[in-house]
Amino acid sequence: MTAEIIDGKKIAEKVREEVRQGVAKMKEETGYVPGLATVRVGEDPASATYVRMKQRMCETLGINSFGHTFPEDATQEEVETLVSELNANPSVNGILVQLPLPGHLDEEAILNSIDLAKDVDGFHPVNIGRLAMKGRDPLFIPCTPYGCIRLLEESGVQISGAEAVIVGRSNIVGLPVAMLLQKANATVTICHSRTKDLAEHTRNADIVIAAIGRREMITGDMLKPGAAVIDVGINQKEDASRKRGYRLVGDVDFESAKEVAGKITPVPGGVGPMTIAMLMANTLRAAQIAQDEN
Numbered sequence: 001m002t003a004e005i006i007d008g009k010k011i012a013e014k015v016r017e018e019v020r021q022g023v024a025k026m027k028e029e030t031g032y033v034p035g036l037a038t039v040r041v042g043e044d045p046a047s048a049t050y051v052r053m054k055q056r057m058c059e060t061l062g063i064n065s066f067g068h069t070f071p072e073d074a075t076q077e078e079v080e081t082l083v084s085e086l087n088a089n090p091s092v093n094g095i096l097v098q099l100p101l102p103g104h105l106d107e108e109a110i111l112n113s114i115d116l117a118k119d120v121d122g123f124h125p126v127n128i129g130r131l132a133m134k135g136r137d138p139l140f141i142p143c144t145p146y147g148c149i150r151l152l153e154e155s156g157v158q159i160s161g162a163e164a165v166i167v168g169r170s171n172i173v174g175l176p177v178a179m180l181l182q183k184a185n186a187t188v189t190i191c192h193s194r195t196k197d198l199a200e201h202t203r204n205a206d207i208v209i210a211a212i213g214r215r216e217m218i219t220g221d222m223l224k225p226g227a228a229v230i231d232v233g234i235n236q237k238e239d240a241s242r243k244r245g246y247r248l249v250g251d252v253d254f255e256s257a258k259e260v261a262g263k264i265t266p267v268p269g270g271v272g273p274m275t276i277a278m279l280m281a282n283t284l285r286a287a288q289i290a291q292d293e294n
Contacts, residue, residue, distance in 0.1 A: 147274025
């Protein structure tokens with residue numbers, strides 16, 4: 001058996017087209033254009049690249065983009081003052097503070113200062129709290145977990161009643177995606193570095209989401225035949241045949257896993273494209289909420 005490949009690029013394009021149409025409809029009906037503000041502190045190359053990608057995507061979908069960059073030595077007051085100004089700006093619907101921040105800044109305080117209605121990253125404590133509670137819904141869902149669920153749904157995976165194992169318990173992916181699966185009526189197990197027999201858990205799972213940050217840790221013999229596998233990991237693996245000397249692989253050993261799984265995401269081209277697509281969807285939703293309140 002060879003698994004069906006879950007094409008994140010194709011599904012992300014579907015999400016982007018939904019956003020593109022939603023933005024065009026809003027502009028036509030109200031004259032309003034959604035806006036996303038990015039805040040970056042320092043010159044971390046990866047952060048700069050991620051911010052540029054988000055700004056380009058905004059331009060592609062017709063969303064206004066407002067970029068703000070501070071030097072590495074920016075003060076807590078300077079960053080929080082900017083966030084306060086963006087909170088009050090009616091042209092800005094979403095505020096994205098690019099992480100990581102320099103060590104001298106209080107990251108939690110800055111994220112908490114973002115208006116709940118503009119928290120398009122979905123990490124405000126109130127949004128996470130609502131996600132965790134039965135019968136409550138957050139205004140926004142964190143983008144990568146949101147993308148994982150959309151991949152499962154678009155691929156026809158039955159979540160309700162499924163046994164789901166999350167490998168990894170980070171605040172960014174593992175814990176939020178576990179809460180989302182639980183809301184969708186899956187039975188969820190969270191595994192991590194202290195789990196005694198990881199394979200015992202993954203072999204019983206109908207759905208495995210790997211977000212542990214360890215290269216090719218989940219192998220085919222650790223999977224239940226026919227399982228759906230979502231690989232969130234992005235790791236470098238030495239490859240002399242590549243110009244840059246390495247290639248990207250996930251937390252799942254793709255070659256062995258695809259012979260056992262029923263459906264599987266590749267790396268790259270699986271979860272990655274979904275993260276920015278869901279950020280754009282959250283930004284449109286923020287604009288729709290703002291318009292409904294006016």
